[in-house]
Amino acid sequence: MFEKVEGIIIRTQDYGETHKIVSILSKQFGKFQAIARGAKKPKSRMASVTQLFIEADYLVQLKSGLSVLQQGEVIQSNRYIREDIVAAAYASYLAELSDKMLEDKQANLFIYQQLKSTLSEISEKKDAMTLAMMYELKLYRLAGFAPVVDQCVKCSSLDLKGFSIIEGGVICSRCSHQVEDMRSLTDTQLKLLRLFYDVDVSRVQNIQVKDENKNALRELLDDYYDQYGGFIIKSKNFLKQLDLLQ
Numbered sequence: 001m002f003e004k005v006e007g008i009i010i011r012t013q014d015y016g017e018t019h020k021i022v023s024i025l026s027k028q029f030g031k032f033q034a035i036a037r038g039a040k041k042p043k044s045r046m047a048s049v050t051q052l053f054i055e056a057d058y059l060v061q062l063k064s065g066l067s068v069l070q071q072g073e074v075i076q077s078n079r080y081i082r083e084d085i086v087a088a089a090y091a092s093y094l095a096e097l098s099d100k101m102l103e104d105k106q107a108n109l110f111i112y113q114q115l116k117s118t119l120s121e122i123s124e125k126k127d128a129m130t131l132a133m134m135y136e137l138k139l140y141r142l143a144g145f146a147p148v149v150d151q152c153v154k155c156s157s158l159d160l161k162g163f164s165i166i167e168g169g170v171i172c173s174r175c176s177h178q179v180e181d182m183r184s185l186t187d188t189q190l191k192l193l194r195l196f197y198d199v200d201v202s203r204v205q206n207i208q209v210k211d212e213n214k215n216a217l218r219e220l221l222d223d224y225y226d227q228y229g230g231f232i233i234k235s236k237n238f239l240k241q242l243d244l245l246q
Helices: 079-083 085-101 109-123 128-143 187-198 211-228 235-245
Strands: 002-015 019-026 030-036 055-061 067-076 160-164 169-172
Touching: 002 085, 002 109, 019 055, 019 109, 030 055, 067 109, 079 085, 079 109, 085 109, 085 128, 085 235, 109 128, 128 187, 128 211, 187 211
Parallel strands: 030 067
Antiparallel strands: 002 019, 002 055, 019 030, 055 067, 160 169
């Protein structure tokens, strides 16, 4: 039985000389894998709808194992992402993170919409680093290891001063002396961390964050993921190399 599925390609893998296996994060059924026969042929109808970051309506024969992708119609190509090295690096990171952290065939409309909005905003040349942090915090929350960002993780005080990786969240002035790995954050950085955690990506308009604040929070979240994330994300190494080049 074939199903019409709205989804986003988050991973592709060559299969034989002419086929592809794709991972699709779908609106209706969550993440699943499907074979797209003939998709590597340049003139194949499947070639254009099985590229990374494509959002499309697919006709899929869903199976308990590997599903079969029959055809697709592009909703949004996100072409800019594939043409810009920085945008592609961030989108690849988010796609790999999603592929690693999401369970197969467990629908989550909120996460699907967040990824869809994030890729759309990156395609509009919005700040990819900021958008990436907003999306990944939503994934951390779903996976059950998101940091506490709204009150002191030790005593619930709102008089916040910094962050502790070991404690798993923000720390107040009073508790800061009891924490080994206390990292001081400015009021602006603390507010941004809460914003990134709480705000729906689709509601973001023209958010602009100073480089010093973005870099501080990016380093914080990288270290936090290294402590609690559990999966090796290969595309993150390329992002770090880009930062060095820039």
